[in-house]
Amino acid sequence: MAMAEFIDRRGFRIYHDFLDRAAQEALVGALRACLRVAPLYQPVTPRGQKMSVRMSAAGRFGWITDRRGYRYEERHPDGMAWPPIPAEVMAIWEAVADCTRAPECCLINWYGEGARMGLHQDKDEADCACPVVSVSLGDEGLFRMGNTERGGKTESVWLRSGDVVAMGGEARLKHHGVDRIRFGSSTLLPQGGRINLTLRVVT
Ligand SMILES: O=C(O)CCC(=O)C(=O)O
Numbered sequence: 001m002a003m004a005e006f007i008d009r010r011g012f013r014i015y016h017d018f019l020d021r022a023a024q025e026a027l028v029g030a031l032r033a034c035l036r037v038a039p040l041y042q043p044v045t046p047r048g049q050k051m052s053v054r055m056s057a058a059g060r061f062g063w064i065t066d067r068r069g070y071r072y073e074e075r076h077p078d079g080m081a082w083p084p085i086p087a088e089v090m091a092i093w094e095a096v097a098d099c100t101r102a103p104e105c106c107l108i109n110w111y112g113e114g115a116r117m118g119l120h121q122d123k124d125e126a127d128c129a130c131p132v133v134s135v136s137l138g139d140e141g142l143f144r145m146g147n148t149e150r151g152g153k154t155e156s157v158w159l160r161s162g163d164v165v166a167m168g169g170e171a172r173l174k175h176h177g178v179d180r181i182r183f184g185s186s187t188l189l190p191q192g193g194r195i196n197l198t199l200r201v202v203t
C-alpha cells in the first residue's frame with residue numbers, strides 16, 4: 001500500500017492514490033467473488049424511488065433500503081447471508097481508520113452511466129466514534145462534501161480509482177454525495193462504471 005498521506009477537507013481525510021493498480025485489480029477480484037454470493041440489486045427508497053446505484057454488501061450487516069425504510073440487515077434482500085469482508089478491504093481499514101473496532105459492514109455501491117448519490121448523512125449506525133471509510137474503484141466520481149447541518153457551502157473533489165476517504169471526527173456526520181461520474185474514464189472495470197466501498201461499524 002502507498003504511504004498514508006492525506007488532504008484534509010472539513011475533516012474528510014482524502015488519500016489520493018492509496019491503492020496502486022495491482023492492489024486495485026486484486027480488490028476487484030475479491031469483490032467479484034463477493035458479488036457472486038450476494039449479487040448487486042437495485043434499491044428502492046422508502047418513498048418508492050429506485051436509486052440509480054446498484055448495491056450489495058459484505059460483512060455481518062448490509063445497509064439496505066426498501067419501502068419499509070433504511071436499515072442494516074444480516075441478509076441480502078434475496079435471503080442469503082452477506083459474504084465476509086475481503087482481507088484486502090480489512091487492511092485498508094486498519095491503515096486509515098484509527099479505531100479499535102472492526103468494520104461490520106462493507107457496503108458495495110456500483111455506479112453505472114448516469115448514476116449519482118444525493119447529499120446525505122450516514123447516521124444509521126449506533127456508534128459514530130469510528131469513521132466511515134470509503135474506497136473508490138473504476139471511473140472518477142465527483143464527491144461533494146457539506147456540513148453536519150443541512151445546507152450551507154459545499155466543496156467537491158474528483159475521486160479517482162484507488163482513492164480512499166476517511167469520514168471521521170468532525171466529518172463523521174457531515175453531508176456528502178456523488179453528483180456524477182465520468183463514465184469510461186478508467187480502464188479498471190471492463191464494463192466501465194464506478195465501485196465505491198464504504199466500511200462501517202454498525203452496532
Ligand atoms: O460513492 C461514494 O463515494 C460515497 C458513497 C456514500 O456516501 C455511501 O454509500 O453512503
Ligand SMILES: [Fe+2]
Binds near residue numbers: 120121122
Ligand atoms: Fe454516505
